[in-house]
Amino acid sequence: MTILVTGGAGYIGAHVVRLLRQRGERVVVVDDLSTGSASRIGDEPLVRLDLAAPEAVAVLTDAMLEHKVAAVIHFAARKQVGESVAKPAWYYQQNVGGMANLVQAMENARVDRLVFSSSAATYGQPDVGLVTEDMAGAAINPYGETKVIGEWLGRAAGVAWGCRFVALRYFNVAGAGWPELGDPAVLNLVPMVLDKLELGEKPRVFGDDYPTPDGTCIRDYIHVLDLAKAHLAALDYLDQEERPHDAFNVGTGTGSSVKEVIDEIGRASGLDVTSEVLPRRAGDPARLVGSPELIEKTLGWRAEAGLSEIIASAWEAWQTGPRHIG
Ligand code: WQD
Numbered sequence: 228m229t230i231l232v233t234g235g236a237g238y239i240g241a242h243v244v245r246l247l248r249q250r251g252e253r254v255v256v257v258d259d260l261s262t263g264s265a266s267r268i269g270d271e272p273l274v275r276l277d278l279a280a281p282e283a284v285a286v287l288t289d290a291m292l293e294h295k296v297a298a299v300i301h302f303a304a305r306k307q308v309g310e311s312v313a314k315p316a317w318y319y320q321q322n323v324g325g326m327a328n329l330v331q332a333m334e335n336a337r338v339d340r341l342v343f344s345s346s347a348a349t350y351g352q353p354d355v356g357l358v359t360e361d362m363a364g365a366a367i368n369p370y371g372e373t374k375v376i377g378e379w380l381g382r383a384a385g386v387a388w389g390c391r392f393v394a395l396r397y398f399n400v401a402g403a404g405w406p407e408l409g410d411p412a413v414l415n416l417v418p419m420v421l422d423k424l425e426l427g428e429k430p431r432v433f434g435d436d437y438p439t440p441d442g443t444c445i446r447d448y449i450h451v452l453d454l455a456k457a458h459l460a461a462l463d464y465l466d467q468e469e470r471p472h473d474a475f476n477v478g479t480g481t482g483s484s485v486k487e488v489i490d491e492i493g494r495a496s497g498l499d500v501t502s503e504v505l506p507r508r509a510g511d512p513a514r515l516v517g518s519p520e521l522i523e524k525t526l527g528w529r530a531e532a533g534l535s536e537i538i539a540s541a542w543e544a545w546q547t548g549p550r551h552i553g
Contacts, residue, residue, distance in 0.1 A: 229253040229294045230462070231338075233278060233329060234302030235271070236263030238410045239344070239400060242455035243300060244268050245408070250459065255294045257287065258303060267408060278303055278325030287332030298340035298465065300458055301329060304373070307414060308348065308510070311370035322373035323380075330384050340465045342458055343381050345394040345474065346374045347447075352512040359518045360474050363396070367510060378474060385473075391465040395457055397449070398478035398517045402537040402544075404452030409544025416446075417538065420489055421545045424498050432485050434507030439514060443485035447478040447516040450532035450540065460526040472525055478517025479530040491534050495542040 230247055234240040235256030240263065247254050248271070256268050259277040274290050276283060290296070304322045305311065311318040326343075333341065348371030349363040366372045374396075381392035401417040403409035413422045420430040435442040457477045464470060483491075486502075493500035523529045532540075 228297035229255055231255050231257060231291060231294065231296045231299045232302065233257045233299065234263065234304065234344075236260060236265055236267050236273070237302055238408070238412070239397075239451055239454060240300075240302040241267035241408050242404050242451050243302075243458045244271060245405070246455050246459055253294070255290060255296065257290065262412065264411070278328050279321050283325070283328040284331050284335070287329060288335040291332060291336035291338050296336065296338050298342070298462055299329065299333060299338060300342045300462070301326065302344045304344065306370065308368050308370045311373075312368055315369040318369045318373055322370075323376050326377050326380055330380055330390070333390065334384065334388055339389055340391045340462070341381055341384070341393075342461045342465070343377055343392065343394045345378055345396045346371060347396055347398045347476070347478070347515055347517060349375050349378070349396060350515065352510075353515070356514070357480060357516055357518040358476065360396070360472070360476060360521055363474065382473065391470070392473055393461045393464060393470070394474040395461055395477045396474060396517070397454060398447035398476065398515070399449065400451050400454055401448055402450045402452070402532065402540040404450075404455065404540070406544040406547045409541065410451075416485060416488055417492070417541050418545070420492050420500070421541070424492070424496065424500065429503040430489050430492075430500055432489070432502045432504045433511065435486075435504045436507070437513040439484060441484050441486045444511055445482035445484050445514040445516060447481065448483055448488065448534055448537055449477060449479055449530055450537045453530040453532055457522065457526070457528045460528040464526050472521060475522040475526065476517035476519060477522060478519055479533075480516065480519045481533070482514060482516040483534050488534065488538070491538040492542065495535070495538045
């Protein structure tokens, strides 16, 4: 069977494409290459398309029929929180409009399996030690709102025409499964610290006066290869007739502070990571760590890599990988 992967040329999508190929699945990638790169997907067929474009439903329907697509993994989306605050209508057009086109094409082509990239951003700023799946729907920015709505749409398609749907809510993804598939963007903590170090500048800590043990924010860092494996488990889950849950945290249940991450980067790289403390960044919750209990119990998936492996792989990819080609 063929799996259609939207955003398959991106950082996370390309890891999933590679795992699918290793498992012997056929793959077709749909990507507008605005942030992804065709070099990441080798010889896989590529449909170059903006999912939000007017012709997207027709193009996607044709691609699904032509390639005999059995299931879709949907990554393609805009994902910068700050940008979403500045351009909310565009985020809704891209993320909600694009997904609506995709789901319409699935209905047209009778493709009834969908794995959706959701986000811990659906939780907003929860005041708990471990976030559980029932707490979603409290997004505090347009990016997170588009992910909440994407989950609603997937469920509604299930009610309307039997779409089998599962949402994976990612926590803080980092690292690389293969050095050449490292994160080319400098938008999250790990690449931002590496970028500063490369420039000979001090890494920046956005606030050290949070109510956490060392005063810096705590997040749940997950290795991109572990995250990619969760998608294969989710696809298999959609084959089951009984599916008691349709949204899962993809986290480790272990939190690491900004300081701990920066120290780990210092250990992996051997560089001096003496940091500069800046004021808090707006909208950052003090702690966001996902309970992995439901996904472990239901999909039989659990994260294998800890922080040191995540950072070691990010460092290797940073030195040898493709970060400079957006
Ligand atoms: C992590 C921590 C920063 C850079 C965002 C999205 C979320 C998700 C992942 C989507 C925070 C601190 C950062 C730096 C720092 N999804 N920091 N110095 O904000 O947890 O989550 O990305 O695609 O939806 O909101 O991730 O990596 O930006 O920050 O101190 O140079 O590191 O303040 O506490 P975040 P992040």
